Amino acid sequence: MRSWASMLRTVRGPVAVLVLGVVGLLLPPQTQDMLAAIDDFWSSLAFNLALALLAFAAWFWARALLAARFDITDTGTSPRGEAITSPANLQALEWLPRLLFIAAALIGVTILLVPFAPLRLIFVVLWVAAGFWVLTVRRRWPRLVNTPPGGPPRKKAGFWRDQIWGPLLELLAYAPISSKLGWALLILGIAAFLAGAIESFLPQSFLPEGWQGLAALFAGWFPGPSIAVLGLGLMIGPLAALTWVADGFKLQWKFLGSRIGPRRPPVILILALWIFVVAPWFFESHTVRIFEPTRAHAAGLADPAARAPLQQMWAKWVECHGGSGPLRPVIVAISGGATRAGLWGARVLQGVDEAAASPVPVIFAISSVSGGSLGAAGYLTLHGATNEKGCVTSLRSDNKHAYLSLRKDALGPLLAGRLLGDLPRTLVAPFAALARFRPRSDDLQPRGGDSAEAIERAFESLWRSAAEKGGALEFDAAFLSLFYRPDGQPRPGMPIWLANGADAATGNRMMTVPFNPFTGEANEPLDWPIRGARDTLGLLGADVQISTAINNTARFPFLEPFGTLLSKKNGKRVGALIDGGYFENEGLQTALDLADWLKDKNRGGKGAKGRPVEPIIVVATGDGERIKPGPVRCQRPTDGPTTPSKKNVLQMLAPLAGVYDVRSGHSSALLHQAREQYCSADHRSFFHFYLPQIDGKDVPLNWILSKDVAVGIWDALTECTNKEEFDALKAALKR
Numbered sequence: 250m251r252s253w254a255s256m257l258r259t260v261r262g263p264v265a266v267l268v269l270g271v272v273g274l275l276l277p278p279q280t281q282d283m284l285a286a287i288d289d290f291w292s293s294l295a296f297n298l299a300l301a302l303l304a305f306a307a308w309f310w311a312r313a314l315l316a317a318r319f320d321i322t323d324t325g326t327s328p329r330g331e332a333i334t335s336p337a338n339l340q341a342l343e344w345l346p347r348l349l350f351i352a353a354a355l356i357g358v359t360i361l362l363v364p365f366a367p368l369r370l371i372f373v374v375l376w377v378a379a380g381f382w383v384l385t386v387r388r389r390w391p392r393l394v395n396t397p398p399g400g401p402p403r404k405k406a407g408f409w410r411d412q413i414w415g416p417l418l419e420l421l422a423y424a425p426i427s428s429k430l431g432w433a434l435l436i437l438g439i440a441a442f443l444a445g446a447i448e449s450f451l452p453q454s455f456l457p458e459g460w461q462g463l464a465a466l467f468a469g470w471f472p473g474p475s476i477a478v479l480g481l482g483l484m485i486g487p488l489a490a491l492t493w494v495a496d497g498f499k500l501q502w503k504f505l506g507s508r509i510g511p512r513r514p515p516v517i518l519i520l521a522l523w524i525f526v527v528a529p530w531f532f533e534s535h536t537v538r539i540f541e542p543t544r545a546h547a548a549g550l551a552d553p554a555a556r557a558p559l560q561q562m563w564a565k566w567v568e569c570h571g572g573s574g575p576l577r578p579v580i581v582a583i584s585g586g587a588t589r590a591g592l593w594g595a596r597v598l599q600g601v602d603e604a605a606a607s608p609v610p611v612i613f614a615i616s617s618v619s620g621g622s623l624g625a626a627g628y629l630t631l632h633g634a635t636n637e638k639g640c641v642t643s644l645r646s647d648n649k650h651a652y653l654s655l656r657k658d659a660l661g662p663l664l665a666g667r668l669l670g671d672l673p674r675t676l677v678a679p680f681a682a683l684a685r686f687r688p689r690s691d692d693l694q695p696r697g698g699d700s701a702e703a704i705e706r707a708f709e710s711l712w713r714s715a716a717e718k719g720g721a722l723e724f725d726a727a728f729l730s731l732f733y734r735p736d737g738q739p740r741p742g743m744p745i746w747l748a749n750g751a752d753a754a755t756g757n758r759m760m761t762v763p764f765n766p767f768t769g770e771a772n773e774p775l776d777w778p779i780r781g782a783r784d785t786l787g788l789l790g791a792d793v794q795i796s797t798a799i800n801n802t803a804r805f806p807f808l809e810p811f812g813t814l815l816s817k818k819n820g821k822r823v824g825a826l827i828d829g830g831y832f833e834n835e836g837l838q839t840a841l842d843l844a845d846w847l848k849d850k851n852r853g854g855k856g857a858k859g860r861p862v863e864p865i866i867v868v869a870t871g872d873g874e875r876i877k878p879g880p881v882r883c884q885r886p887t888d889g890p891t892t893p894s895k896k897n898v899l900q901m902l903a904p905l906a907g908v909y910d911v912r913s914g915h916s917s918a919l920l921h922q923a924r925e926q927y928c929s930a931d932h933r934s935f936f937h938f939y940l941p942q943i944d945g946k947d948v949p950l951n952w953i954l955s956k957d958v959a960v961g962i963w964d965a966l967t968e969c970t971n972k973e974e975f976d977a978l979k980a981a982l983k984r
Contacts, residue, residue: 253341258513259318259496260311260345262488265517267307267352270481273474296475297372303482304353304380306434309425310489311346316423317493350380416494435490438483445669446677449698463669464703465710468661473953476661480668492516524675532678535671535810537801537826538697538705539791539817540727550729550737553786556765557739558776560850562732567857569609569640569742575861577934577982578613578847579605582840583869584916585619585803585830586940588656589948590871592962593940595624595652597869600938600966602643604979608636610643611982612744613864614843616836618829620952621871622748622799627652627712629731629746630722630795640742649963651715656959659707659952663809666703671810674699701809704952705796724796728786731795732763747839749829750785750801753811758782758832758839759824761798778846779839788824790817802829834912837919840866841926865934865981866923873940873948873962880939881920882974883928936978938971 257264315321319342354377424431448463468476495514528534542551550556570576579601583594594617605611610632617625631651634642697705709724716723722731732743750759758779766777766784777784785801786792793801804812805828814824829836844864851862870880898906920937927935940948943961948954954962966975 253345256315256341256345260314260349260489261517262314262492263307263311263349263485266481266485266488267303267349270303270353270478271356273477292472292475293372295471296473296478297376299471299475299479299482300353300356300373301376301380303356303478303485304350304377306482306485307349307353308346309431309434310485311349313420313424313431314489314493315342315345316425317420321423347381354381412497413494416497417490420490420493431486434483435486438486441480441483441669442487442673446673449670449674450680451698461706461710462662462666462703464662464665464700465706467669468658468665468703468707472658472661474660474664477664477668480665484668488517520676524672528675528678529810533813533815533822534674534678535699535701535812536696536815537789537812538702538793538797539789540793540797542727550727550733550792553729553784553790553792554765555737556729556763556786557733558768559745559764559778559846560768560776562739562745562764563613563847563850565739565741566613566743567860569638573860575863576851576857577611577863577865579611579865579867579982580614580616580840580844581612581867581869582836583615583617583621583625584835584871585621585828586834586871586873587620587803587950587952588623588659588954589873589940589950589958589962590618590620590869591623591625591627591655592652592954592959593624593871593873593938593965594621594869595627595648595655596963596966597867597938598624598628599644599648599652600975601867601978601982602645604975605643605982607643607982609640609742610744613847614745614747614840616747616749616839616843617802618749618834618836619803619805621836621869622802623655623708624652625746625748626708626724626795626799627655627715627721629744630712630716630724630726632731632743633720633722635740638741641740642742651718651721653956653959653963654715655708655711656954656956657711659704659711661953662707662710663700663704663952666700670699670703696815699810701800701804701812704809705794705800707952708796708799709794722795724799725794727792728761728795728798729763729792746798747779747836747843748798748802749832749836749839750804750826751829751832752783753825753827755783756832758829759785759801759814759826760839761785761793761801778842780842782839783824785814785824785826788814788816801826804828805830830912832912833915833919835868835870835916835919837866837868837916837923840868841919841923863932863934864927866927866936867978868920868923868935868937870937870939873950874942880937880970880974881917881924882937882970883924883933883935883977933977933981936974936981938966938974940965941969941971 321342421428421431421435444463467479470476471479492513495516498514566578567576581594581598581601583597584590586593598612598615601612602610615625615629627648628644631644631648632641636642705724712721712724715721732740732745734740745763746761748761750761751757752759758781760779760782762779762784766775766787767773768776800809801812804810804826812826813822814826815821816823832838844866847862847864851857923935927933940962942948943958943965948958948962965971
């Protein structure tokens, strides 16, 4: 009963939180650059404060749990029992709480000193040394006693007093230093939980205009991973109290003279099953936001059914491109890959404008996936100017500074949303279901309020300063306002955006697009070039924010929850959005579908004023890793029939690894298909730009990047083999 293993079970709450912190902070390879991105004084101080709280809370609650179990006050005095004589027991009681503090301290030493920075060294050495001295020298138990677990016997006073309130009071009475400190830590953790739960249930119409949410507020004070560490530190108190109270319930039964069942209730396992299995199955906790008009942003096309068909948007684009030669609309496919793909996609899009040197955009469409949508959105919002014909003008100036603002912290709000929004909402999901159970009450429907909304708000915040300086549209504006004038007519010459998500239920593409899948004629025949795909806005029956359109392609499971589509008309579930990379990570299948549509609709010049249509496919792959086996170029194919595969895969993981890696195989097949269809000796119309390593290192896959890495991504278009491809693109666009 008093072994190390037994005592570890007693403190399983603090141990579980620490393990979660170690896995989240030490295992991801992008941790190093993530910390390099928040290397200023306050960011370093905030991270150390959060880590110090985590270490202290782990020690504090572990010591309180052990003290309450063995009836040992903080001063070591107890009127009952005899002194412990077993060295193992003595060592466990003394050192188990300290080891938890040391484990948290080692996290700080490991991640704050690599890469080395003097400021980090000063902070981490100060609090680790001071804390360890206090906890080992000043906070000793002078005399340890050995009594039956559970403390002194209590009189029976009813279920609430005996099983809930009484054990909680007992735990706090044994808290080290001061029971008031224990109450403060516990109340702070519960208050954060309740605040997140309440906010997550409130519909958008109930929140103040301009309110960015608790996640954004706390992430502003504790940027990047700091907010996650802070949340873990606050979480330890309620979890320790919950496990201590639960230990008072006996789940063992006598059967044939033996006891069966767990000695202690599996609280953490039950919580995990509820959060990840039961609640998501029975309750809709993560619904996709819809656009609600504000004073800053008018409704625009409130009804997606008012969207123009694709043929009309194509005709408007053709009107802006005079001349008599072939029309060469550029279709850019941008891969997924968090912020690195967003910056790389933005750089390639600007590179196309630079290469074309045209007064109006030569880009007709952008097909983006996941993080690539961040760059696509930034590029499109900058197209506010028009010429004397009313056509949208191309971006002739360098927008590097605006795009680099997207490298900043979107991870902190996402993590804060996970802890302050998703966790409390899931734990009390039945109350959210009751809030939804109202006939014809879509205005009270809790949409958003989770980590998905938190990262969308972060996108809006990152782009706001760039938008204000450059006169661009902000990310909280309506998606359709990018493509339509106030009178509801399409903006001539504006590139269209095909944002690729996926439906978790069917595996098909779930597209957020500005055009109507129907022609608008009396019988409304289908004019939908994206084979087997679903229309997100049509299913929702409403428009979305630009930031939501980005996230409709970037909901990578475990990092973010899948998004439930609820129809605005009847409140019924019509889809479940996940990351578009699950279908195909390059966005190339959609680009090829659209190119086929352009060629079919305009054979013989029909629909293009008699001019032949020759689409150009540009692919921006934002892998940022060592090239395997290399970009697909017109000069040479890759992945030939005899290309070896040297990746080592464990037998038991092969099915999962295979299913995940097959998407790369799909992308490779599509790249080679595009090469075969759009490369010829006298007519090259396929270009592949591949983001390589930066300074010999992989570019981190993250929603925050250091400035050096971001600048390296921007410069990669004019370096190495990308420079040759860029020169070839210039030559092709000038023909």
